[in-house]
Amino acid sequence: MLQDLDHGRLENEFRNLTPEAGDIAVCFADKKVLLRRTGETFADLPRVGSLQTRDWQRWGDEDLRYVFRLHGRNYFIWMGVGGEGCTDCTYEGLWTLRQSVPRSLYYCIMTAWHLYNWYRLNRFCGGCGAHTVHDDKERMLRCPQCGNMIFPRINPAVIVAVTDGDRIVMTKYAGRGYTHYALIAGFTEIGETVEQTVQREVMEEVGLKVKNLRYYKSQPWGIDGNILMGFYCDLDGSDVITKDDSELAVAEWHHRHNLPSEDDGISLTREMIRVFGEGKEPK
Ligand SMILES: [Zn+2]
Numbered sequence: 512m513l514q515d516l517d518h519g520r521l522e523n524e525f526r527n528l529t530p531e532a533g534d535i536a537v538c539f540a541d542k543k544v545l546l547r548r549t550g551e552t553f554a555d556l557p558r559v560g561s562l563q564t565r566d567w568q569r570w571g572d573e574d575l576r577y578v579f580r581l582h583g584r585n586y587f588i589w590m591g592v593g594g595e596g597c598t599d600c601t602y603e604g605l606w607t608l609r610q611s612v613p614r615s616l617y618y619c620i621m622t623a624w625h626l627y628n629w630y631r632l633n634r635f636c637g638g639c640g641a642h643t644v645h646d647d648k649e650r651m652l653r654c655p656q657c658g659n660m661i662f663p664r665i666n667p668a669v670i671v672a673v674t675d676g677d678r679i680v681m682t683k684y685a686g687r688g689y690t691h692y693a694l695i696a697g698f699t700e701i702g703e704t705v706e707q708t709v710q711r712e713v714m715e716e717v718g719l720k721v722k723n724l725r726y727y728k729s730q731p732w733g734i735d736g737n738i739l740m741g742f743y744c745d746l747d748g749s750d751v752i753t754k755d756d757s758e759l760a761v762a763e764w765h766h767r768h769n770l771p772s773e774d775d776g777i778s779l780t781r782e783m784i785r786v787f788g789e790g791k792e793p794k
Contacts, residue, residue: 512730513618513777521622522580525650530575530587532560536597537578537623538589543602544620545595546612555616557597559587576645578626581619588627605734609777617777625733626663633661666737667699669708672783672792673721675746675764679787680717683761692761692771694780696739709742717762718753719746725793727786730779741779743792 514521530536536559538545547557559575575587589595605624608617636643636654643652643661652661672694673680681692697712699705706724713721727741754762767788774785786792 512728512779512782513614513621514731515776516581516615516618519582521618523578523622525648526577526580527647528577528585530559530577530585532558534559534585534587536562536575536587536589536595537620537627538562538591538595539624539627540595540602542606543604544608544624545597545600546603547597547600549599556586556619557600561597562589563596563598576626576630578623579619581615586619586623588623588630590627590630610775614776621733622731623733625665625731625736628736629663636661664736665731666735667705667708668696668732668737668739669699669705669712670739670741670780670783671695671709671713671721672727672741672743672787673713673717673719673746674743674787674792675750677767678750678764679767679770679784680719680752681761681763681765681770681784682716682759685756685758685760691773691781692784694783696780698737705740709744713744716755716758719750720748721745722747727783727793728779739779741783743783743787 535556537556545557547555574590576590578586578588580586605620608620633643633652635641636657636659638659639654639657641654641656643654646653650663680695682695683690683692695713695716697708699708703711709724710721713719721744723745725743727743729741730739732739750764752762767790770784770788772785774781
């Protein structure tokens with residue numbers, strides 16, 4: 512999956528660092544990211560020292576903010592408005608990168624994008640409107656006027672594989688650009704457990720009751736600011752699907768041996784479909 516690195520881990524612990532020339536700069540503008548190109552392919556993200564700016568060393572916390580460390584390199588997000596530039600770099604749309612950059616780079620960009628959005632959208636306190644300030648001990652924004660503490664926002668959501676022996680419910684979303692097969696999915700509501708989310712979403716989207724929930728894996732999905740939690744579960748009672756037409760264009764039972772093989776090594780949904788096809792889902 513997206514977050515499965517070949518070696519090492521994304522060191523996401525908060526640190527209060529200032530940038531150096533050799534650090535990595537992740538620059539966003541209009542849902543695009545600045546990438547350094549080598550020949551036909553994108554090689555990497557630019558270094559801080561290569562950014563075309565008058566004097567990056569004079570920038571402060573508000574300009575370049577440390578976000579994480581990977582494979583011995585520190586990553587900073589550029590917090591300015593509008594595009595920064597560097598030699599041999601171009602801005603590329605986030606939604607088209609999935610197949611065109613290495614998975615570990617895509618993971619870095621998605622995670623940086625999640626943090627970038629959180630920082631950008633919380634520059635002002637929602638309680639009193641004052642400018643927030645960065646805490647220097649943990650990843651948190653604080654309102655100096657009313658004391659409001661704002662922590663990173665992560666939206667919990669479930670991915671659900673409803674199974675009945677060798678059958679699984681496959682869906683396609685309605686009214687979206689994504690036309691591949693998917694599984695039932697939805698966000699946890701305030702006041703419910705994740706298990707209740709699974710049962711509610713399945714009932715809302717396809718009108719089925721489920722039991723025997725088995726947790727599989729989770730996945731950070733930074734492009735939308737989500738944490739996805741995958742579950743397999745068994746049909747409980749009638750197998751007649753009543754589709755929510757506003758959410759789904761397709762909802763149907765598929766046999767284990769007749770599933771689309773679309774696992775690109777990135778998404779939890781596609782891995783769960785493949786694993787069911789192989790008969791390796793948690794029983
Ligand atoms: Zn406030």
